[in-house]
Amino acid sequence: MGWGDLLGRWPVWRQATGADRTGRGAAARSAGTERLRPRVADADRVVKSVCPYCAVGCGQNVYVRDGRVVQIEGDPDSPISRGRLCPKGSASLQLTTGSARESGVLYRRPYGTEWERLDLDTAMDMIADRVIRARRDGWQWTDEDGNRVRRTLGFASLGGATLDNEENYLFKKLFTALGAIQIENQARI
Incomplete structure (x- = not known):
């Protein structure tokens, strides 16, 4: 492999010598980037929703695969949030499918020190x-x-x-x- 081949692999060289002077297109691509896929690429459908955390009403896209929520992201079509979510809104997936989410009834009797399931x-x-x-x-x-x-x-x-x-x-x-x-x-x- 010659120097020309090595330089051709280097993104800065491709940016300086090629047509992509801003480095946001082909110059920035590598073999690793070519293998990347969006985490929502295999979702069956997208459901429009609203963030549940506060009264602002930021829009969310809820990605569903096989009847399960696989990702929640900001909705770029929302006139309120234009695709942006605060840290709580960005963590909405944990609210719906997080392993720490309690899904049963817990009860602590008066003066009790332990929770019990009901x-x-x-x-x-x-x-x-x-x-x-x-x-x-x-x-x-x-x-x-x-x-x-x-x-x-x-x-x-x-x-x-x-x-x-x-x-x-x-x-x-x-x-x-x-x-x-x-x-x-x-x-x-």
Whole structure:
């Protein structure tokens, strides 16, 4: 192999002597770059979505293969974020498929030091019983001035920023129907 062949492999030489003076095209390509493939190349479909973390509403492209989410990236067609995501939004894949994501119900008894697993039906019954009891025990028909208020101060709702607008809307409707007046969302705080 001669010097001409060696120099021809060197990207700086190709940039200086070739037509690609900016070094963003053929001059920058190597055998290694030619073998690279986009990590979303074998996705079956792309689903448009919105980042769940805050109220900005950055657009996301969710890449799906065989019914599973394989990658989440910023949507360049989004007029809000133009394909950019903050560090939390960039980590959305971990929220959906991360190995550290808890997928079962954990419960720690009062004064307990360890978490225990519960089945979903048991946990839902416990929650329903507590909501009914708190609503009944904290119900107010009238305030101290005799005004009719029909409310409960027995519980409150604090929605999470990982919920989308529709989910937070449904929580607001549910807690309002239950008579709660302390209803807030973490994304607004």
